[in-house]
Amino acid sequence: MQHTVSTKTLVKASVSATVVAAIALVTFILPAEYNIDPTGVGQKLGLTSIAQAAEADGAVAVTGAQASNTEFQTIEVVVPAGRGVEYKFAMPQYAKMTYEWMTDGDALYFDLHGEPEGDTTGYFESYTIATSNEMKGSFTAPFAGSHGWYWKNKTDKPIAVQLQVKGQYEVIGLKQ
Incomplete structure (x- = not known):
């Protein structure tokens, strides 16, 4: 049995993946890598301390x-x-x-x-x-x-x- 994927399904999947990636970027990656935490979630999860430790260790000049x-x-x-x-x-x-x-x-x-x-x-x-x-x-x-x-x-x-x-x-x- 062969399944065909409609354009509508592909668009929905692409939009969903983009939204999830944007949320991950703002919530996890920016706080951990760059100490940028617009939502405050990174600090609550302790992710901003990763970037701060890197700065303290001289990894970011x-x-x-x-x-x-x-x-x-x-x-x-x-x-x-x-x-x-x-x-x-x-x-x-x-x-x-x-x-x-x-x-x-x-x-x-x-x-x-x-x-x-x-x-x-x-x-x-x-x-x-x-x-x-x-x-x-x-x-x-x-x-x-x-x-x-x-x-x-x-x-x-x-x-x-x-x-x-x-x-x-x-x-x-x-x-x-």
Whole structure:
């Protein structure tokens, strides 16, 4: 007896495999390999300690003359009503940043992302896209370049963001 597989079945299987791979990447691989834990599950499972141990053992070297900020630096960013702003940091490959931000009320759409150094194509890689009034975590820059947040205010009043960061970076600042 011969079975034929329909295109619909193949598409469903492909989509399912892609979803499972994306979940595995965000939940297990990024926390264990790069100490990037957008969901917090990697820390709860102890996976971020693997990447931290590798950094402590010198397996991941931070290159470049970036500042190593060991104390949290507090930055206030105001996102105007109905507009978006971007706040960026220059980081070498494998540099680590710990961050926490919160708004003074309403939630903002945001995209934590990076742009490779010297790229002129407009390419960027998103690490986390969501809508929230707060977020905390850490990430390791997968490539040298500018990394940071785009916040979009969909309300009719300005929203202030208090951003606290520490790690290996140089402030680029606000890009509107």
